[in-house]
Amino acid sequence: MDLYLPIAILFIIGAGAGLVIIGLSSILGPRNPQATKLSVYECGVTPEGSARIPFKSRFYLIAVLFLLFDVEAVFFFPWALVYRESVRTGDAGLLFAMLIYMGFIALGLVYIFRKNVLELD
């Protein structure tokens, strides 16, 4: 509990600072709304339609790839933590286990390169 209570205090400080800043700036700032001030920021033309337009599906693919590779990368952390202790006893098992796992990830990377998933044009 002693480890995470300070983080809760930090959260309160951060969120409080954000609320205070927004509150202060809405109190201190002048209020003079005009139709042009409240319209969409554009270079003189009136924007056509909604801004929530369909966008390139490549962004979706990147998100999926991120999920895959980030989950794979997370598995390295516990391995990295115990690796030094383990090899000190002369056991190379963890080294080879990691090399095999890394081989699978490299295969996946090569596959997405060959499929041109990342060519965003």
Add this chain to the structure above:
Amino acid sequence: MSAVEFSINTLKIFLLWFSIVNVVPVMLWVERRAAGLIQDRPGPNRVGPFGLFQAIADVIKFFWKMDPVPKHVNRFLFLIAPILSLIPASLTLAALPFADKMVIWGREYQLQVSDLHVGILYMLAIGSLGAYGILFGGWASNNKYSLLGALRASAQMISYEIPLGLAACGAVLFFGTFSLRGMVFMQDGTLFGGLLPKWGIFFQPLGFLIFFITSLAETNRVPFDLPETEGELVAGFHTEYGSMKFAMFMMAEYMNLATMSGLMTAMYFGGWHIPYVSDATLLSWLGGSVNLLAIVQLGVFFFKLYTFLLIYVWIRWTLPRFRFDQLMRVAWKNLIPLSMINLIVTAILLYFWEMR
């Protein structure tokens, strides 16, 4: 925990947070003065000596500006997005080890918000939450520039998360701990009989390089500032924001920059250690006073942190920015394979080092 201890701890947390928040006005001035220096023009020099009070003038002006909420936005998300990007920026500094410890009224206080066992994982996890603030801000603005900026920002941040994690993993592999405080303690002393300080960068040079490049992308700095390319997207995700709400996005950005610099200082540049002077020697020079030692360590830590910030500024005004497809190619085709190679090489070298 007694009431006195609790209040001292709270004060300590506030001061550490404030020291990182203070990076923002300092950097506002440094960035513009350095830009002037690099581009052969004076930069801000009217408000106070050398324009030093420019940042204060800016903050006052931000507060006294009209703060409109345009009619076409999603009101709730629009208002909450700046806070959502400020909170993770504040939370990430929790694991940074600023200095060793202070003794007040016979009780020890670590100069760190919390010495988490999972320090690095915590920082990576909370740091990635910053993407939500940007994404919400961009989507809620209901403006095509903002939406495109937010999309680019999130794609960029999640792509660079992987090399960032793998590069940090190299450091974890070498030090054998997640705790940043533990890492800093292991960097005390010298290598090769006093030739080099025992810093992480001499064991993880490639890892540091990848981490540094990735930190530029994670904090949306030039050359990776695609989310806010002025030429194409006006101001990216914060186009519709004004007044202090815009300033809060900027605050979050600079705080992230400072935390990243602090992380690199702690992982690769010895944290609070002065090169070639061990903690024990320094303590005897200072007459055995732990509190004086902590103050010197704080000074050293912030010196290193600000050096990194200066390098960021130098890069910003020197390099042009990437194109978006180049940015993605750098992340997936260069940085991820390189960070995997870094891990393999580190693991193999460590194996032979331990087998000696």
